[in-house]
Amino acid sequence: MDELPIGRRVAYWRGRRKMSQQVFADRLGKSKSWVDKVERGVRRLDKFSVIYEIADVLQVDVQLLLGKDPERRPDTVNCIDQVEVEEIRSALERYNQISAFFTATPQAPPLPEMRKAVSHAWLTFQHAKYGVLARALPKLLRDGQALDTSTPDPDRPEAAHLLGQVYQIASSTLRKLGEHELSWLAADRSIAVCQRADDQLLAGVATYRVGSSLLALGRARPALEIHVNVANQIAPAGDTDSTPERLSVYGMLLLQGGMAAARLGDTATVHDLMNEATRVAEHVGGDANHYWTSFGPTNVQLHRAAAMVELGDGRMAVETHDVINQTGGFDALLPERRAHHYLDLARGYSQMGEMDKAGEMLLEGDRLAPSEIRCRPIAHAVISDVLRRTRGTPSPAIAELAEHMGVGV
Structure with a gap:
């Protein structure tokens, strides 16, 4: 993309950020016509102050707009x-x-x-x-x-x-x-x-990654369908087929299907899939990591709490967390899983209006795995909500975390 005119680069990154010309213009304080002329090369960008402002709105290194290698910050x-x-x-x-x-x-x-x-x-x-x-x-x-x-x-x-x-x-x-x-x-x-690898279970896990990506793209219905359809194909046919590996992949497909159903507001399907995943986890035994799924009884509970957050029931998510704490399996999970759960809890507390507790959950997640909190767009949205809805001045710890994340207090 180095050989493209700067206007074309602006258009490219605006498209990557899924901004219309009008939205982009509004954020710059310019007209839609001005943006269109810049992107078509009719109007030159010859002021560095404007280029830096564009880079800030597009959230890209200004060197990318200039066709140069970005400097690592x-x-x-x-x-x-x-x-x-x-x-x-x-x-x-x-x-x-x-x-x-x-x-x-x-x-x-x-x-x-x-x-x-x-x-x-x-x-x-x-x-x-x-x-x-x-x-x-x-x-x-x-x-x-x-x-x-x-x-x-x-x-x-x-x-x-x-x-x-x-x-x-x-x-x-x-x-x-x-x-x-x-x-x-x-x-x-x-x-x-x-x-080509001739591994049905690895293909099943790949399907779960596809479904998760579709869900992230806002395609909840196809995400639900792909998870349930493939789960039905991978479901063990009998005791001889019920290996821990197969059960783990089957269980994760059920959990991710439950998350897609929660995004659709389909409470009945959420409970059906989560209950089946609970039954499968009991057969797996303890929390395992077959095919890198981290599937087991504790992870099922984490997904149950996350589904409650998606359904807008933050209080039920917090109650589920209290049950998880009593089982003792949470502390044995890998950092990504635990920090992700604290992020879900922060969203749950935010739904309840308990912004101090939401902030505490973000800090807990940051202590465990900073990148899970500082690098994820959804965490940025949560801490922005905490800052906006906190009465008075936020705590020094939250203010410092927000600064690290580049979120204005």
Whole structure:
């Protein structure tokens, strides 16, 4: 995009931010006609003050608008910036399987090395170190694609399995950080690759990533349908088929279907899916992490609380949390799961009008996994709500967290 005129770059990033010309113009204090002329190159942008203002509204590094490499800012070390987004996009836009017919295949890492890298990436995600992961993903994607293209039989299914996992890691990370369309693309790629990996359960998890991306894009109905349909196909046929791995994937599809139903306001379906997930979790036993699902009794309760928040019943979400605390399984969960739950609780308390408690939950989540709170757009919305609705001056701790997040007090 470096060779494009600045007006075209402005149009590109305005589209990425899903702003109409009118909305963009209003935020700049300009007319829609002025924006249109800038984007078509009829009007020149020759004042740096205006360019910086445009960059601020579009939330991009001003260097991107100028066609230069962005400078990394120290305050984004734990989050993702447009440098990482564009590098991940570039890696996802590669079509090595086709280009291998015409050009030499890129050098691929050995299978054992790739196994370790993928395992490390999963742990990085589940410890909510999104900035670290975002900077590693472009190389991981390129390595996985090269390995998938170049590996001979009989190791090709394993190479595809690893690439399918990399796409899923990318999808989950991008969804967390608000890049929902890229998240959907990565998840969709994973489904295609998982079929070559000949692993039905991995494909089931890829489907859950697709459904989660659709839900993030506001497509709750298709998200519900895909989760329920695939859950029905993966459901164990009998005791011999009821492995912990299959039960975990089946259970996570039920939970995510429940979240989609909650977004639709379908309380009956929420309860049906959550109750079935509870039954499945009892057969799994304790909280496990098969196929990186973290599925188990405690995670079911976390999703039940999150569904209550989506239904607008913050009080029930808080009551569910009190039950979770009594079971003792919460503290054993990975940081991403626990911090995510505190974010849900903050939303629940906000629905109840208890803004001090909402702030406390954000601080708890930040203590556990700062990136889960500081880097997620939904957390920014919650802390903005806390600041706006708090009577008097917010606590010093909340004011400091808001400053770290770039949210004005």
